[in-house]
Amino acid sequence: MDEILYELRDHSVGLNCGRWDYIFSYVKTFQAHPDRLLPDRVLVGMNQHFMRTYSDLLIRTCHRRGVHAMGGMAAQIPIRDDPVANEAALDLVRKDKLREVKAGHDGTWAAHPGLIPACMEIFTTHMGHNTPNQIQTMRREDASAITEEDLLQRPRGVRTL
Numbered sequence: 001m002d003e004i005l006y007e008l009r010d011h012s013v014g015l016n017c018g019r020w021d022y023i024f025s026y027v028k029t030f031q032a033h034p035d036r037l038l039p040d041r042v043l044v045g046m047n048q049h050f051m052r053t054y055s056d057l058l059i060r061t062c063h064r065r066g067v068h069a070m071g072g073m074a075a076q077i078p079i080r081d082d083p084v085a086n087e088a089a090l091d092l093v094r095k096d097k098l099r100e101v102k103a104g105h106d107g108t109w110a111a112h113p114g115l116i117p118a119c120m121e122i123f124t125t126h127m128g129h130n131t132p133n134q135i136q137t138m139r140r141e142d143a144s145a146i147t148e149e150d151l152l153q154r155p156r157g158v159r160t161l
């Protein structure tokens with residue numbers, strides 16, 4: 001991450017925590033390692049150790065370099081013809097954004113324009129109305145101890161396929 005920011009120093013204002021790309025990289029890199037077979041996709045979420053530490057390291061790295069740590073993309077989108085399912089989807093997005101803002105992210109990425117009000121509400125409420133980012137306040141020095149093993153730890157859960 002440091003190297004990416006260095007090379008892009010004249011262009012980049014931060015990094016995005018690309019959760020789906022990270023999972024894909026894990027699958028692709030370890031495709032010949034049967035012991036690295038992932039559990040069911042629905043279980044490979046941001047609470048798994050390797051994903052959480054990836055997010056924490058990204059926040060620390062970006063904030064040390066004075067740039068934004070953007071959150072990632074929750075997969076849910078609005079479900080217009082079913083208010084109950086729509087609310088359930090929005091609730092999952094809100095929980096995901098709450099985790100991000102509390103971890104120290106400065107903003108996030110929405111999969112669909114209809115999700116932006118919910119994302120804005122969570123970030124504005126928890127970061128403060130006049131606080132554009134958390135670069136100075138969420139240094140995440142605790143993430144300095146993250147190791148390669150943390151970033152690669154096999155996610156836990158069942159495999160039904």
Ligand SMILES: CC(=O)SCCNC(=O)CCNC(=O)[C@H](O)C(C)(C)COP(=O)(O)OP(=O)(O)OC[C@H]1O[C@@H](n2cnc3c(N)ncnc32)[C@H](O)[C@@H]1OP(=O)(O)O
Nearest residue numbers: 018020021072073075076077078080109110111112113114
């Ligand atoms: C890492 C990534 O970001 S990967 C991409 C993530 N995003 C997605 O996968 C969701 C993409 N969106 C969709 O697939 C569609 O919204 C569907 C198929 C679910 C529904 O299609 P529709 O009913 O035609 O569109 P919908 O009413 O939801 O969209 C409303 C408007 O938002 C736009 N829109 C929808 N999703 C996005 C998006 N991700 N980015 C930008 N604009 C979008 C639509 O083009 C439409 O614009 P318009 O009113 O100017 O025509």
Ligand SMILES: O=CC(=O)O
Nearest residue numbers: 018019020021073
């Ligand atoms: O690029 C986006 C992601 O979530 O990966």
